[in-house]
Amino acid sequence: MLGLLALRGGSGYGYDLARDFEGRAGPLGEIMHLEPGMLYHHLKKLARDRLVVTTVEAQRGRPARQTHAITEAGREALARWLQEPVRATREIRLDFLLKLYFARQLDPALARTLVAEQRRVCDDLAASLTTQIVGLGDGDAPPDPFPRQVLDLRLAQTRAAADWLAAVARDLDA
Amino acid sequence: MLGLLALRGGSGYGYDLARDFEGRAGPLGEIMHLEPGMLYHHLKKLARDRLVVTTVEAQRGRPARQTHAITEAGREALARWLQEPVRATREIRLDFLLKLYFARQLDPALARTLVAEQRRVCDDLAASLTTQIVGLGDGDAPPDPFPRQVLDLRLAQTRAAADWLAAVARDLDA
DNA sequence: ATAGGCATGTAAACCGTTACATGATTCT
DNA sequence: AGAATCATGTAACGGTTTACATGCCTAT
Numbered sequence: 001m002l003g004l005l006a007l008r009g010g011s012g013y014g015y016d017l018a019r020d021f022e023g024r025a026g027p028l029g030e031i032m033h034l035e036p037g038m039l040y041h042h043l044k045k046l047a048r049d050r051l052v053v054t055t056v057e058a059q060r061g062r063p064a065r066q067t068h069a070i071t072e073a074g075r076e077a078l079a080r081w082l083q084e085p086v087r088a089t090r091e092i093r094l095d096f097l098l099k100l101y102f103a104r105q106l107d108p109a110l111a112r113t114l115v116a117e118q119r120r121v122c123d124d125l126a127a128s129l130t131t132q133i134v135g136l137g138d139g140d141a142p143p144d145p146f147p148r149q150v151l152d153l154r155l156a157q158t159r160a161a162a163d164w165l166a167a168v169a170r171d172l173d174a
Numbered sequence: 175m176l177g178l179l180a181l182r183g184g185s186g187y188g189y190d191l192a193r194d195f196e197g198r199a200g201p202l203g204e205i206m207h208l209e210p211g212m213l214y215h216h217l218k219k220l221a222r223d224r225l226v227v228t229t230v231e232a233q234r235g236r237p238a239r240q241t242h243a244i245t246e247a248g249r250e251a252l253a254r255w256l257q258e259p260v261r262a263t264r265e266i267r268l269d270f271l272l273k274l275y276f277a278r279q280l281d282p283a284l285a286r287t288l289v290a291e292q293r294r295v296c297d298d299l300a301a302s303l304t305t306q307i308v309g310l311g312d313g314d315a316p317p318d319p320f321p322r323q324v325l326d327l328r329l330a331q332t333r334a335a336a337d338w339l340a341a342v343a344r345d346l347d348a
Numbered sequence: 349a350t351a352g353g354c355a356t357g358t359a360a361a362c363c364g365t366t367a368c369a370t371g372a373t374t375c376t
Numbered sequence: 377a378g379a380a381t382c383a384t385g386t387a388a389c390g391g392t393t394t395a396c397a398t399g400c401c402t403a404t
Contacts (some may be wrong), residue, residue, distance in 0.1 A: 015355045030324055040357060065353040093264060101320060145345055146275060150204055153338050160334035164327050173321055189383045214385060237383040
């Protein structure tokens with residue numbers, strides 16, 4: 001939400017933001033879905049938390065439009081969120097893609113450091129998983145293959161993410 | 175829940191089932207966490223849906239123990255769940271691992287077909303994603319790299335899952 | 349005439365997390 | 377004496393889904 005408002009120069013209204021989440025059409029529709037009900041719910045919450053301020057503008061022949069403007073606290077929260085890589089590999093599919101989408105358009109330099117940081121996180125995780133896999137053989141008796149397979153899957157997913165991040169980094173520099 | 179009861183010969187009680195979810199110790203603690211509150215909540219729901227029947231046994235010096243036994247409908251629901259591959263790649267990390275865990279112990283032949291079916295699903299998805307990526311260059315004007323990157327990530331994750339499934343299939347045959 | 353766009357929401361149900369309550373017993 | 381184990385939950389809170397409600401305007 002805050003990112004979308006920032007892209008619109010700091011303010012916008014619900015119905016317009018909702019278009020970005022419409023299946024296939026909007027740029028975010030590809031990666032997530034957000035029903036109008038939830039969208040308005042989040043805007044209310046942002047207003048409660050003072051991250052946006054809401055002003056109502058009457059329109060003739062149309063329902064009143066509520067314009068939500070990002071506040072200084074909102075910009076800080078957004079900046080904090082944008083510079084923080086995600087901790088778990090499964091969050092890359094959603095959280096990280098969103099961060100990347102906004103960082104690229106708001107601040108290309110930030111996008112580069114974000115990708116670099118995320119790569120570090122993934123590489124560290126991959127290393128830790130590798131250590132754990134090697135350590136599995138230690139307890140002498142029972143080689144139940146399941147824990148091994150669980151770690152193998154996590155490693156495969158994390159490596160795939162790391163490789164993809166490398167490609168994205170190349171793309172950003174080009 | 176139903177899988178755990180089946181592994182215990184058809185019945186069990188909450189406190190005992192909870193041990194399987196304890197961090198690191200229980201076999202499922204590695205892949206998911208389930209607080210006692212939620213576990214009892216799920217058992218209540220299963221009882222409401224007639225997938226288990228609950229009987230209370232008093233014990234001296236201990237709180238009464240509630241034994242939950244899987245019903246015929248419960249076994250059918252479990253069998254249906256176990257033979258169905260997951261549709262989305264992100265569900266492999268949790269849902270599919272759980273299916274695999276139970277299928278292997280309850281019916282090794284089922285585990286093989288489950289893995290085979292899941293591979294088909296992943297391969298189909300990978301093919302579809304590849305087609306979509308190729309199709310992106312078609313609209314002449316604007317090569318915004320973002321949609322391409324989104325699809326690349328999905329393809330990378332799906333391929334990683336497919337490769338892992340191939341390794342698991344080899345493991346099951348060995 | 350009717351379908352769709354504009355613009356906002358509410359309601360009900362479900363899912364999940366965290367923390368706490370109870371109260372006896374056995375281990376250290 | 378104090379901690380852990382046994383065994384069951386409740387309470388409070390927040391997130392999410394799905395469906396529906398409202399009412400006017402514009403285009404076909």
